[in-house]
Amino acid sequence: MPSTELVILRELLAPGAGFVSGETLAEKLGFSRVSVWQHMEKLRAEGFAFEAVRAHGYRLTRRPATLHQTLISAYLRDAAADLPVILLDEVDSTNDEAARQLAAGRAAPFVILARRQTRGRGRLGRVWHSEANGNLYASFAFRPHLPPSRMQTFTLWMGVSVCELIANFTQITPALKWPNDILFEGRKAGGMLTEARIDADEIRDLIFGLGLNVNSPATAWPGDLASRAVSLAERTAAPLNLNHFTAALLGRVFLAYGQFVRGDHADAFADLWQRYDVLRGQHVALLQGGRRIAGIAAGIDDDGSLLIRPPGGRLQRFHAGDVTLEKNP
Numbered sequence: 001m002p003s004t005e006l007v008i009l010r011e012l013l014a015p016g017a018g019f020v021s022g023e024t025l026a027e028k029l030g031f032s033r034v035s036v037w038q039h040m041e042k043l044r045a046e047g048f049a050f051e052a053v054r055a056h057g058y059r060l061t062r063r064p065a066t067l068h069q070t071l072i073s074a075y076l077r078d079a080a081a082d083l084p085v086i087l088l089d090e091v092d093s094t095n096d097e098a099a100r101q102l103a104a105g106r107a108a109p110f111v112i113l114a115r116r117q118t119r120g121r122g123r124l125g126r127v128w129h130s131e132a133n134g135n136l137y138a139s140f141a142f143r144p145h146l147p148p149s150r151m152q153t154f155t156l157w158m159g160v161s162v163c164e165l166i167a168n169f170t171q172i173t174p175a176l177k178w179p180n181d182i183l184f185e186g187r188k189a190g191g192m193l194t195e196a197r198i199d200a201d202e203i204r205d206l207i208f209g210l211g212l213n214v215n216s217p218a219t220a221w222p223g224d225l226a227s228r229a230v231s232l233a234e235r236t237a238a239p240l241n242l243n244h245f246t247a248a249l250l251g252r253v254f255l256a257y258g259q260f261v262r263g264d265h266a267d268a269f270a271d272l273w274q275r276y277d278v279l280r281g282q283h284v285a286l287l288q289g290g291r292r293i294a295g296i297a298a299g300i301d302d303d304g305s306l307l308i309r310p311p312g313g314r315l316q317r318f319h320a321g322d323v324t325l326e327k328n329p
């Protein structure tokens with residue numbers, strides 16, 4: 001059952017809505033106009049502003065700049081319109097919270113968002129810097145009931161899907177560094193961390209964690225992160241509308257997940273990987289355990305393994321590892 005505030009915001013955000021009359025809102029909600037007005041007061045207190053014009057109704061003139069759960073839900077459309085969105089002010093890790101909620105039996109899919117993480121995690125046990133500075137920390141929880149072998153390209157497919165959304169929303173083209181980095185001009189703008197619980201040879205719980213630097217200023221990065229990290233807003237003229245962007249992202253991830261489960265993503269995946277792959281044709285070095293393999297990156301194979309051709313050698317494939325671009329091999 002959508003909340004009153006959600007119904008009001010959906011009406012005001014509907015394409016071509018312009019002014020929405022108090023009567024229309026009251027009818028939709030089965031409330032009196034006074035009661036509608038009281039709910040709009042509540043929204044005002046949360047950072048919204050409305051222009052009210054006699055005989056025309058209301059129009060939205062300001063939205064909160066920070067994440068707002070009802071506003072994100074109001075922006076969600078089509079198949080994602082009913083996706084449960086849980087927004088927390090602070091959490092240890094959204095991936096951990098999603099795992100706890102799945103373990104407690106919460107129905108999937110759902111998404112956990114946080115304004116700040118106290119123990120944000122990256123791949124290989126790394127820390128994900130997670131201050132409340134306008135960036136996005138999100139974990140999507142699913143119960144796919146697929147064999148683990150089907151998951152090999154999951155994070156890569158999600159990566160190209162997120163890149164498509166960023167490119168469409170910002171007109172800036174990101175790049176992907178196998179297997180889970182989203183880059184802008186060589187700096188890290190985002191990272192993905194997929195975690196799964198496997199039972200009786202099927203994926204029972206699947207968590208897709210995404211950290212995306214959206215609106216943080218260049219001054220937000222501590223220490224050596226300043227030279228390695230970048231936010232989308234550092235490359236766009238103005239900060240992004242965080243709630244609209246988040247809803248678009250949620251919709252895209254939800255859509256991409258459905259395509260992946262149905263298996264109808266394969267052709268698009270090959271094309272999109274080529275479009276965003278920053279390593280292809282470049283000198284790279286891959287660290288795997290204590291081994292270092294250097295060579296020219298040659299894309300990925302069907303199961304998402306990275307292909308590297310060492311100098312004078314045969315093409316080799318790698319399921320895991322940490323890759324760096326070699327400027328002067």
Ligand code: BTN
Nearest residue numbers: 093120121122123191192209211
């Ligand atoms: C990486 O680049 O190594 C992956 C980083 C993933 C960070 C995100 S932020 C939301 C979710 N919660 C976490 O603790 N990690 C992921």
